[in-house]
Amino acid sequence: MRKNSDSVAREAGGFLMQNMSHAVMAQRREPLNSADDFPTPPWATRALVEHVIGLDRVRDATCLEPACGRGYMSGPLREYFAHVDGFDAYPYGSNEIRNFLTFPYEVGSHDWVITNPPFRIAEDFVARALSVARKGVAILARTVFLESVGRYERVFRNAPPALFAQFCERVPMVKGRVDPKASTATGYGWFVWDLEAKEQATKVVWIPPCRRNLERDGDYQVSCLSKAAIPS
Ligand SMILES: C[S@@+](CC[C@H](N)C(=O)[O-])C[C@H]1O[C@@H](n2cnc3c(N)ncnc32)[C@H](O)[C@@H]1O
Incomplete structure (x- = not known):
């Protein structure tokens, strides 16, 4: 017809x-001067440790979360690492203020640097994190961070990650809060630079469905996580 x-x-x-x-x-x-305040639901950080890095590599290690916001990522990291420091360039109530791109961190001050950075300066965060971390860097970013000629030339050609771990589930992020009912059309993955690895080629893995197993009571309540944002 x-x-x-x-x-x-x-x-x-x-x-x-x-x-x-x-x-x-x-x-x-987001506007150019925005903090890009989109906190990470805690299960997505637990997925990094349990399905990508592995518990054995973090148990005795130190970690820096350099853009911790309200602590939705530094809180879960503290469940696994021996010590976690969390700072942010903006005040969220209890965090100490440090701009990751300008604060004079010592080279190798922490074993790991792990964060979900503002997307528009994510490349700068990767470069800075690679000079601060002793053992590894893990950056949570949209899957499209893999793309673009410019990014290939500026980041991936000379410093390819050891691992790209794609979430097969969606990781919904909303401005200023975590919301168990939120949805998103955006795919996310963990970009992991393993500074102890000998292998040069980037490995691609999938993070299996794990949200249900890795969510905990209280994950979506500000009150219990805000304490975790206090830098120790
Ligand atoms: C996408 S949010 C992620 C927050 C937290 N990492 C999480 O996953 O829940 C980005 C964070 O980066 C912080 N930020 C922006 N520019 C920064 C900078 N130059 N140094 C440190 N933190 C910064 C923002 O305030 C915001 O908390």
Whole structure:
């Protein structure tokens, strides 16, 4: 049956709307001077340790979370690492203020540097983290961070991560809070630089479905996590 011009226009409109809304959801645009305050649901950090790095490598290690916000990532890291320091360039109530890109951290001051940085300065965070960490760097970023000629030239050509771990589940992030009911069209993965690895080629792995197993009571309550943001 031939379609009339109305139904063709409706379909085209629907297609456009679908793609526009996908693009909007996938881009999380923030003003240039924004803190990019999108906290990480705690289960996504537990997934890094339990499914990617491994408990044995963190038990006796120190860790820096250099953009800790309210502590939704430094809190879960403290469940595994021997010691975790958390700082942020902006005040969230209990954190000490340090701009990661300008604070004079010593080379090798921490075994690991782990964070979910503001996307627009994520490359600077990677470069800085690689000079601060002794054993490894793990950066949670949108999967599209893998792309672009510029990023290849500035980051990945000379310093490819040892591992890229793609979440097969979505990791919903919303501005200023964590929300167990949030959804997202954006894919995320952990980019891991293992500074002790001999292998040069980047390995790609999938983080299996784990949200249900790794969520804990109180994960979405500010009161119990805000304490974890206090730098020790
Ligand atoms: C996407 S949020 C992630 C927060 C926290 N890492 C988490 O995963 O829940 C990015 C964080 O980076 C902080 N930030 C932005 N620029 C920074 C800088 N130059 N140095 C340190 N922290 C910064 C923001 O205040 C915000 O808390």
